[in-house]
Amino acid sequence: MQDISSLIVVAITCLLLGAAIGYFILGRTKPGQQNRAALEKQFNDMQQQQQDYQQQVSSHFDRTGELLNELAESYRSVHNHIVDGAQNLHSSGISPLQAIPEGRPVLDSKPVEAAPVAPPLDYAPKQPGKKGALHEEFGMDSEKKPSDNPEPTPPLV
Template identity: 85%
Template structure:
């Protein structure tokens, strides 16, 4: 009977080791599925990268659109200039005096320039009356009263009409 019990123990140990390995593999698989933060992080990174790519594509489309719009507006202005100068030339040649009130538009100057303007931005309008140093401001209650006082100092008596 001793041989069967050692064989039973070996079989039991083999089955236990196999069950332990299978249980470990199943546990690792379940734990991997139960960690959604890693999967969520990978999904969020992919979504973020996709959105960044879409944003860059959109910015390129907008830039291309405005570049093309500028080109088309320059072409339109050149066409207008050509028509206007043609009318001016016709008016000068066909007018009886040869003098036309129309003047030609100079060529070669682009209407829209892609370079930023070197002019300083315009200041917004003031919503108050600025005051000069040493003088009363426009909102002061005595503003402008000095000139009226001088006139009132030299009041002449009324003249009675002669009947």
């Protein structure tokens, strides 16, 4: 009977030891799950940082626009003050300066559309009645054509 109980204890011990070893081996062979969770967390963190950065850029440019409008309004006030002073203090009462109208927005939020631009030409356009740039005689003067009887060159002495 003792042999059977010893055999059962050894079998249970081997079973538990095998399960523990299997658990550790399984944990070592599947690090993808741990890496995946770490990569997902890193991706979410980077996505949040990108959104925060975009928000900072947007608020920065909004504030810059407000400050530029305030600066333009201050400039307009100073300019109009100078115009008023020039009109009141100038001997003839006429000033070459003109007041800038109030209430007009300085910076519009709507972008100005530029006129469409044609791409540059990669050839010289042909003028009416003339040979084009790709013609073999382009740029050659018709008056300076070589004659059939060239004049002989004098011999060197």
